[in-house]
Amino acid sequence: MRVLLTGGAGYIGAHVAVALLARGHDVVILDNFSNSKRAVLERIERIAGRAMPSYAVDLVDLSATADVFEREAIDGVVHLAGLKAVGESVEQPFRYYRNNLIGTLHLLEAMQRFGVSVLVFSSSATVYGDVSAPPFTETMPTAPTNPYGRTKRMIEQMLEDIAESRADVSFIALRYFNPVGAHESGLIGEDPAGAPNNLMPYVAQVAVGRRERLYIFGDDYPTPDGTGVRDYIHVMDLAEGHVRALEFAAERRGYDVFNLGTGRGASVLEVVRTFEAVSGREIPYVFAPRRPGDVAVSYADPSKAERLLGWRATRDLAAMCRDAWRFQVRHPYGIDVGTAAKGERS
Numbered sequence: 001m002r003v004l005l006t007g008g009a010g011y012i013g014a015h016v017a018v019a020l021l022a023r024g025h026d027v028v029i030l031d032n033f034s035n036s037k038r039a040v041l042e043r044i045e046r047i048a049g050r051a052m053p054s055y056a057v058d059l060v061d062l063s064a065t066a067d068v069f070e071r072e073a074i075d076g077v078v079h080l081a082g083l084k085a086v087g088e089s090v091e092q093p094f095r096y097y098r099n100n101l102i103g104t105l106h107l108l109e110a111m112q113r114f115g116v117s118v119l120v121f122s123s124s125a126t127v128y129g130d131v132s133a134p135p136f137t138e139t140m141p142t143a144p145t146n147p148y149g150r151t152k153r154m155i156e157q158m159l160e161d162i163a164e165s166r167a168d169v170s171f172i173a174l175r176y177f178n179p180v181g182a183h184e185s186g187l188i189g190e191d192p193a194g195a196p197n198n199l200m201p202y203v204a205q206v207a208v209g210r211r212e213r214l215y216i217f218g219d220d221y222p223t224p225d226g227t228g229v230r231d232y233i234h235v236m237d238l239a240e241g242h243v244r245a246l247e248f249a250a251e252r253r254g255y256d257v258f259n260l261g262t263g264r265g266a267s268v269l270e271v272v273r274t275f276e277a278v279s280g281r282e283i284p285y286v287f288a289p290r291r292p293g294d295v296a297v298s299y300a301d302p303s304k305a306e307r308l309l310g311w312r313a314t315r316d317l318a319a320m321c322r323d324a325w326r327f328q329v330r331h332p333y334g335i336d337v338g339t340a341a342k343g344e345r346s
Helices: 011-022 039-048 062-071 086-091 093-113 147-165 199-207 235-249 268-279 303-309 317-330
Strands: 002-006 026-031 054-056 076-079 118-124 170-176 178-180 214-217 232-234 254-260 285-288
Touching (some): 011 039, 026 062, 076 093, 086 147, 118 235, 147 170, 170 235, 178 199, 178 235, 178 317, 199 268, 214 268, 232 235, 232 317, 235 254, 254 303
Parallel strands (some): 002 076, 214 285
16 A cells, blocks of 8 residues: 555654555655654665655645645555644643644545545544543543543544545544554654653653653552553554554444553553663652643553454563663664764753
């Protein structure tokens, strides 16, 4: 298939691109580069040994989005583009609703205009909220607790409604949990602009000396060590899940949803201890108040994906930490900077 990958230069997008190319699909990348770097594109091509077209386009711009479909003979779409930080969404809800919802509507409009009927959507486990006890199954009620999660759930509902109204489309929403790690080459990995919003890159930056300490938000959750528990999944396991979902979608019609996770939760302190073990570095940390919108425990029941997609996660927490550490050591101050900015501290 010739696959349009929105947000394809981002953390997850780059790894999905590598997995798609390795499987023999052609990839066209669309990204507005607001939270990604153009240097990643060359690295994807280096890993894959194949070239791919890319477009600097924001999905909120309908005309520019449609122009990509006009230029490229797209067979299917993997939709990853969107703002994704829980805390930031609480502070800036208008920005999240505008970007995530309008961008997706424009993408769907362009797909309909050009006869593209296959879509895999990057949803999130945040749609489950805290009304049910984990492990979460796809049939459980959804009740997201923050604007980011609500945009994901709204998009899922949009896809379901469109699929019910049209017999020719095949849409899949992937509710994935907490992607971490990096490609084993060390060429691509999580490289956020500014202070990381996610745990693993922050831990890695502390380990490499870029940041002085880790802030753990909440030590009084009802968990074994008081810190939040999440289902961390290696980003390459996640990427391979996208490929399987796309190929599954191409063979059927309608709407479906799948969890992508390991089925096991790890606490923040467990991640810290594992990272210390694989890196040989101490991770100084202090506790801070809970963040609004966070839940205590979240982990998946991924059995549906294994049963229908033939997919399951195979890499453990130690592998996630090892690969994240390899990437961080190779790029202590980011992909564009390398080791040049020795004086940077935060």
